[in-house]
Amino acid sequence: MDLVKEINRLKKEKNAVILAHYYQVAEIQDIADYVGDSLQLSQQAAETDADMIVFAGVHFMAETAKILSPDKIVVLPDLKAGCSLADSCPPDAFEKFTKAHPDHVVITYVNCSAEIKALSDIVCTSSNALKIVNSIPKETPIIFAPDKNLGKYIISQTGRDMLLWDGSCIVHEAFSIDKLIELHKKYPDHKIIAHPESETHILNTATYIGSTSGMINFVKQHPKEKFIVATEAGILHKMQQEMPNTELVPAPAKEDNTCACSECHFMKMNTLQKLYDCMLNESPQIDVPEKIRTRALLPIERMLELSK
Ligand code: 13P
Ligand code: SF4
Numbered sequence: 486m487d488l489v490k491e492i493n494r495l496k497k498e499k500n501a502v503i504l505a506h507y508y509q510v511a512e513i514q515d516i517a518d519y520v521g522d523s524l525q526l527s528q529q530a531a532e533t534d535a536d537m538i539v540f541a542g543v544h545f546m547a548e549t550a551k552i553l554s555p556d557k558i559v560v561l562p563d564l565k566a567g568c569s570l571a572d573s574c575p576p577d578a579f580e581k582f583t584k585a586h587p588d589h590v591v592i593t594y595v596n597c598s599a600e601i602k603a604l605s606d607i608v609c610t611s612s613n614a615l616k617i618v619n620s621i622p623k624e625t626p627i628i629f630a631p632d633k634n635l636g637k638y639i640i641s642q643t644g645r646d647m648l649l650w651d652g653s654c655i656v657h658e659a660f661s662i663d664k665l666i667e668l669h670k671k672y673p674d675h676k677i678i679a680h681p682e683s684e685t686h687i688l689n690t691a692t693y694i695g696s697t698s699g700m701i702n703f704v705k706q707h708p709k710e711k712f713i714v715a716t717e718a719g720i721l722h723k724m725q726q727e728m729p730n731t732e733l734v735p736a737p738a739k740e741d742n743t744c745a746c747s748e749c750h751f752m753k754m755n756t757l758q759k760l761y762d763c764m765l766n767e768s769p770q771i772d773v774p775e776k777i778r779t780r781a782l783l784p785i786e787r788m789l790e791l792s793k
Contacts, residue, residue: 488757492516495764502535503760504550506542507697508719508752513760515705516535516555520723520735522698523549523595524610524792530554531789540771543751545571547771548599552781555773562759564769566751568596570682573652574631576600582628585646589628589773590621593784596654597631599773611635611681612696618643620791633742634658638681638688656717656749657682664737665690668713678737680702687715687736717749759770 493503493539494517504526505517514520530538530550537558540547545568549562574597583591584606593605594614603610609617618639619625627645629636631652640647658666660683669677669690678700679691688694692773693703697720704712708731713723715736724733738747763769773781 488761489516492757492761492764495761499764499767500682501537501764502529502533503539503541505578506546506719507701507723508717508749508786509541509755510719510753510757511566511722512757514719516657516727516760517541520620522612522696524612524696524788525609525698526550526788527553527595527785528792531558533557535659537767539760540593541568541630541755541760543568543749544570544594544740545598548593549602549771549785550772551771552599552602552778552785554600555775555778558767559771560678560753560763560767561771562763564623565718566754568751569588569655570594570596570631571598571601571650573600574601574650576604578613579630579650580604586626587629589626589648590653591628591630592617592621592647593630594635595770595785595788599777602784605781605784606727606787607791609679610696610788610791612699613792614639614681617788617791618645618647621630628728634684634688634755637679638686641685657687657715659686659738659747660684660687660715660736662690664739665713665715668734668737668771672713675713675732675734676707676713677713677715677736683715691715700724701727703732705729709772717747718753719748724765768793 501515531553543566553558561712629647629648630650636649676692711732
């Protein structure tokens with residue numbers, strides 16, 4: 486069976502839109518109607534006229550789409566496509582934490598479950614985190630969760646005193662600083678660019694720090710440069726498509742990592758076959774209990790409003 490042809494046929498038949506994150510495998514990015522970062526994909530999910538949103542990403546992303554578009558069918562190719570950051574923040578423990586600090590504004594990174602969003606005042610992504618934090622009055626204390634690395638980066642940029650949740654992304658924490666320094670000796674003219682989910686010692690080596698779309702834009706704006714790219718390796722597909730003549734090298738992971746470069750095994754659970762199956766069967770679908778959905782919607786809408 487020609488999967489690409491069949492997926493395109495189902496797309497028309499079911500009035501479906503395929504939204505894919507930059508970390509998806511190349512063939513999924515190539516068939517998607519829209520490829521983007523977490524913020525762009527949630528904006529697309531909020532605005533689409535499609536009846537079905539096929540979310541080629543991970544669970545929290547599809548959940549955010551369902552929160553924003555409750556009347557649409559939202560399918561995820563593999564229900565097990567989760568996220569270590571989202572898993573690092575269980576709702577019961579987080580609720581206790583927020584209750585212990587009732588005077589704090591709760592800002593959560595979008596990489597968390599609907600239950601955590603429902604306990605938040607405002608959501609952010611890596612592309613708008615600084616703007617969202619700066620929108621909170623200076624004297625107001627902040628809880629930031631779940632990513633401690635992004636939290637530390639925001640503190641370094643804003644000088645804000647934030648209480649951080651102890652969560653992290655296994656993919657961005659897999660980068661090896663020793664191997665990165667070695668690699669940079671081999672490619673001394675390459676500039677290092679990094680995602681803020683990376684640890685501080687990696688970020689300290691970077692010329693540019695930003696979200697996946699920010700990193701792609703930076704590469705596009707510097708056509709004469711070469712880059713070592715410290716984020717999930719799937720991004721190289723879009724970067725290379727946009728800039729075919731730019732030399733790109735993925736940042737190296739620690740020895741014990743299963744892959745020489747950093748790949749998110751959750752993102753890579755989605756395949757073209759599973760994408761086709763979920764469209765055909767309209768399953769697995771994402772559902773969010775209405776009580777949680779309405780509470781989670783408000784902090785997401787606040788973020789979208791501030792990101793216009
Ligand atoms: P962005 O695409 O928003 O930069 O997020 C990266 C990420 O880790 C998504 O899981
Ligand atoms: Fe989660 Fe990290 Fe994978 Fe993004 S790359 S989905 S933060 S585990």
